[in-house]
Amino acid sequence: MALDLTASALDITRTICNIPSVSGGEAALADEIEAAVRGCAHLEVLRHGNTIVAQTRLGRSQRVVIAGHIDTVPINDNVPTRDIEAEGVAYLWGRGTVDMKAGVAVQLKLAAELTDPAVDITWMWYDNEEVDASQNGLFLLAEAHPELFEADFAILGEPSDGRVEGGCNGTLRAVVRVHGVRAHSARSWIGENAIHGAAPILARLAEYRAREVKVEGLAYREGLNAVSIRGGVAGNVIPDLCEVEVNYRFAPSRSVDEAEAHVRAAFAGFEVEITDAAAGARPGLDAPIAQRFLEAVGGEAHAKYGWTDVARFSAMGVPAVNYGPGDPHLAHHDDERVPVTQIEQVERGLRAWLSRS
Amino acid sequence: MALDLTASALDITRTICNIPSVSGGEAALADEIEAAVRGCAHLEVLRHGNTIVAQTRLGRSQRVVIAGHIDTVPINDNVPTRDIEAEGVAYLWGRGTVDMKAGVAVQLKLAAELTDPAVDITWMWYDNEEVDASQNGLFLLAEAHPELFEADFAILGEPSDGRVEGGCNGTLRAVVRVHGVRAHSARSWIGENAIHGAAPILARLAEYRAREVKVEGLAYREGLNAVSIRGGVAGNVIPDLCEVEVNYRFAPSRSVDEAEAHVRAAFAGFEVEITDAAAGARPGLDAPIAQRFLEAVGGEAHAKYGWTDVARFSAMGVPAVNYGPGDPHLAHHDDERVPVTQIEQVERGLRAWLSRS
Numbered sequence: 001m002a003l004d005l006t007a008s009a010l011d012i013t014r015t016i017c018n019i020p021s022v023s024g025g026e027a028a029l030a031d032e033i034e035a036a037v038r039g040c041a042h043l044e045v046l047r048h049g050n051t052i053v054a055q056t057r058l059g060r061s062q063r064v065v066i067a068g069h070i071d072t073v074p075i076n077d078n079v080p081t082r083d084i085e086a087e088g089v090a091y092l093w094g095r096g097t098v099d100m101k102a103g104v105a106v107q108l109k110l111a112a113e114l115t116d117p118a119v120d121i122t123w124m125w126y127d128n129e130e131v132d133a134s135q136n137g138l139f140l141l142a143e144a145h146p147e148l149f150e151a152d153f154a155i156l157g158e159p160s161d162g163r164v165e166g167g168c169n170g171t172l173r174a175v176v177r178v179h180g181v182r183a184h185s186a187r188s189w190i191g192e193n194a195i196h197g198a199a200p201i202l203a204r205l206a207e208y209r210a211r212e213v214k215v216e217g218l219a220y221r222e223g224l225n226a227v228s229i230r231g232g233v234a235g236n237v238i239p240d241l242c243e244v245e246v247n248y249r250f251a252p253s254r255s256v257d258e259a260e261a262h263v264r265a266a267f268a269g270f271e272v273e274i275t276d277a278a279a280g281a282r283p284g285l286d287a288p289i290a291q292r293f294l295e296a297v298g299g300e301a302h303a304k305y306g307w308t309d310v311a312r313f314s315a316m317g318v319p320a321v322n323y324g325p326g327d328p329h330l331a332h333h334d335d336e337r338v339p340v341t342q343i344e345q346v347e348r349g350l351r352a353w354l355s356r357s
Numbered sequence: 358m359a360l361d362l363t364a365s366a367l368d369i370t371r372t373i374c375n376i377p378s379v380s381g382g383e384a385a386l387a388d389e390i391e392a393a394v395r396g397c398a399h400l401e402v403l404r405h406g407n408t409i410v411a412q413t414r415l416g417r418s419q420r421v422v423i424a425g426h427i428d429t430v431p432i433n434d435n436v437p438t439r440d441i442e443a444e445g446v447a448y449l450w451g452r453g454t455v456d457m458k459a460g461v462a463v464q465l466k467l468a469a470e471l472t473d474p475a476v477d478i479t480w481m482w483y484d485n486e487e488v489d490a491s492q493n494g495l496f497l498l499a500e501a502h503p504e505l506f507e508a509d510f511a512i513l514g515e516p517s518d519g520r521v522e523g524g525c526n527g528t529l530r531a532v533v534r535v536h537g538v539r540a541h542s543a544r545s546w547i548g549e550n551a552i553h554g555a556a557p558i559l560a561r562l563a564e565y566r567a568r569e570v571k572v573e574g575l576a577y578r579e580g581l582n583a584v585s586i587r588g589g590v591a592g593n594v595i596p597d598l599c600e601v602e603v604n605y606r607f608a609p610s611r612s613v614d615e616a617e618a619h620v621r622a623a624f625a626g627f628e629v630e631i632t633d634a635a636a637g638a639r640p641g642l643d644a645p646i647a648q649r650f651l652e653a654v655g656g657e658a659h660a661k662y663g664w665t666d667v668a669r670f671s672a673m674g675v676p677a678v679n680y681g682p683g684d685p686h687l688a689h690h691d692d693e694r695v696p697v698t699q700i701e702q703v704e705r706g707l708r709a710w711l712s713r714s
Contacts (some may be wrong), residue, residue, distance in 0.1 A: 188580035195583035202556035223545035226552035230587025306543035
């Protein structure tokens, strides 16, 4: 079944959800997308791996990147999709409906439809967003074709409940480590219990009060949490090592270096190893183009808490926002489902802004 | 090479250490022991699996059980044995020298030699002491032949540095559990972090002051320790479960029920699951036969901290002590080694007490 971009965004969502594309297995869907956009005379198409780029070349004074990932987390008996109704609301249910094939469907429909948009548009549909950052299709595209990321504004269609979510928090992971001395647990006083030694680490985490930080008018809520704890050798041994892995989510007003200093201060007196960090993204909503976008799609912008690829654009100096159908709390959920009206709402919002008035 | 019980205890130790008998693989050594004691006309021999029992039937007014396990923990490049000297002391080095083939060797030598002892003796050499209690040869023998355990006193040849160690602490293991609510770590306030919830558990453990309890004149030192902690789902998920496994070592004046109540009280407010418990053993040194034993071997009795099979005899109403060559701290150690003079000292001690004066 060839992908028909004149169908409704709902129908396109249904079609592309039913072409499985778990991370690493996006080729079939990428083929369909490539064939469909190559049929559009107003688009210049480039394929890079399983990432498809389609651009208008209309000589507009401004260019916007609109991007979405085409992979999903593993299917769990939730493909094919189903049309369901719950409490009077019509939903499309199934893997990918929220994260983020409804957003991709809206983008595909508008890519075909908008032959004469108000700004030049670079559409990007990329693979491997749900897995290790080193495989991320947008990352690999930026390495190979940095010129494609020269733009005035970027929109990622990640689920944001049909609202505009600006920027994103940064994320940092660290291991906080306590060393002890092994001994037989029948003679525990000869050893030094590393798990007991971790008591102040958990106490500091339990007492920690996270900040809420306003950045360019949006309120970013932070968090410092243990995501893992491990210790123990055997049932009769005093353990000599306890490791607590913590995840710090920090407002985009703080750099990675500042975030690291904050975590080291929080666990002063303990061995702290930073294992992973990614900067946040400022919302960038003070740019005039962003203001016009907000006016066109209506409603007010909110802070994005989760890290998304907007940070990649932000790092390249391109203001970027998340704007897509679907409740982000249902992403990766086995009960993933998107309200039909939200698909239509985002489609109307993007069309209103992109259409030449 | 047949086992020659007229050899020195040191030579017998060397010989039986060089017949590997890691738990589950004791058959070859049990065969040797069986053949050797069946050659002694004054002993009535019974084999039960890989456990060998040899008894005198002299009609004495009192009967003593003297027992030792013949299995070892896994070999780690420390068989065959080596005769070594360190800081002027002669040692036999290798797996099993301490735990507890030197003790077994002394028992085997005296079993053959003492044809006319002061008390009737039931010698027991059993398998699978180092593994799960359900496989323990002494346990299985007691199930099949409880009459063999009718005795006035029992001596286990477990390593006790050539001192008499009376009774033993009990041991109880429990899992203390904290439940939470999962959430994405970017929106941690929606969840409830189970690892943070474990902070009071670790604080109580760190602050816990263990008792030292005098029981029948011996000082038993207790201990309450975390031996394991586990929690965490993924690097971006607020964990919904944290489990702390604790090990309580308690003086033999406390029953298992009392120990359980103590642990439940220590973690009041938390879910506590008792996973494993074994009663301690009172030293039983107030019995006249025990007093005579102490006088004969010389020196003063000490409390045993680690749980041993003396508790099995104690539970059957038989006072029992540990008395064997070797430093218990070197048991299971790759550098396991027994001072030659300690083998001879224990041999002299047991002979002095068991010989008819």
